[in-house]
Amino acid sequence: MSPKPRPKPRPKSPPAPKAGSAGGKQSSPSKARPASGRPPAAAATKPRFPVGWVVAGVVLVAVVAIAVVGGVGGDGASSPSGGSTASTSTELVRNTKAAGVPLLDQEGLATHIHTSLVVMVDGKRKTVPAYIGIDTDGGKIAALHTHDTSGLIHLESAKENDDYTLEQFLTVWGMPKDAAGRCAFFGATNPCTITVTSKDSGTVGLDTKLKDYDTLTLTVTSS
Numbered sequence: 001m002s003p004k005p006r007p008k009p010r011p012k013s014p015p016a017p018k019a020g021s022a023g024g025k026q027s028s029p030s031k032a033r034p035a036s037g038r039p040p041a042a043a044a045t046k047p048r049f050p051v052g053w054v055v056a057g058v059v060l061v062a063v064v065a066i067a068v069v070g071g072v073g074g075d076g077a078s079s080p081s082g083g084s085t086a087s088t089s090t091e092l093v094r095n096t097k098a099a100g101v102p103l104l105d106q107e108g109l110a111t112h113i114h115t116s117l118v119v120m121v122d123g124k125r126k127t128v129p130a131y132i133g134i135d136t137d138g139g140k141i142a143a144l145h146t147h148d149t150s151g152l153i154h155l156e157s158a159k160e161n162d163d164y165t166l167e168q169f170l171t172v173w174g175m176p177k178d179a180a181g182r183c184a185f186f187g188a189t190n191p192c193t194i195t196v197t198s199k200d201s202g203t204v205g206l207d208t209k210l211k212d213y214d215t216l217t218l219t220v221t222s223s
Contacts, residue, residue, distance in 0.1 A: 088138030091174070096133070096142050099171035101164060103140045108158035116215040117151045117166070121186050122222055133172045144169045144210075155210050166196065166216055167206035189222035 088103065096103050119126040133145030143157040144164055153169055155162070171177075175185050183192040198204045199215040208216070 088140045089135045092133070092135050092138075092140065092142070092172075095172050095174055098177075099144070099168040101133070101142050101144050101168055101172055102157070103142055104158060105139065105141075107141060107154075107156040108143060108162075109156070110160040111155060111157040111162040113155040113210055113212045115153045115155070115166075115210040115212070117153055117169075118215065118217045119151070119186065119220070120217065121188055121220045126186060129173075132169075142172050144172050153210060163209050165207050165209055166218070169210065170206070183220070183222070186220040188220045191223045193221050193223065195219045195221075 093103070117128055119128060127149050128146060128151040130146055130148045133142030134147075135141070141156075143155065143162070145154050145156070146152065147154065155164055175182055179192075180190045182194065183190040186192075186194075194206070195218075196204050196206060196208060197217045197219070198208060198211075199217075200211065201208070201214075204216075210216075
């Protein structure tokens, strides 16, 4: 008898491909990209400031603010440099004492009068200087003073119903008491004559009281 033939072995099935592979070959994983093809932007992070820096900044701002306020308060616009430690002009002290006009730390408000003064010397108008009676360095202002060269006299006193004369203002300005000195003060030749005319009252003397809205014309004529 001839032997029985052996059955042929069944072919083995190929192994199943692993996940993520094609054709049995493993592919390397790829990062997901947006549709535009650009990599996603990194998430913005809020900057963090050290607490010490913030505190130092607040302190610096406070110091600057205090310095600015102190600088502004030291010099008012409506008064001479109040609080100044500089000595008052000796000439102003001498003139106000001779005139009997008080020196103040700031302009008075109880009595407030304005009188215009026109000075004519030998037919020519003489400028009335600005800041008569004011010492900005010493921080003092006389109750009689000028702010500009318009000839407007300011009577600003801390006393109610206070009054002063033209002669007192001229003394604060620096006019001497003797006749020859007065001629020289106004730039006239001695001997000279001095006359005063009021817009409201006509011919008056140097002792005329300063009145609100009045205009006084002082005429100096060389003889």
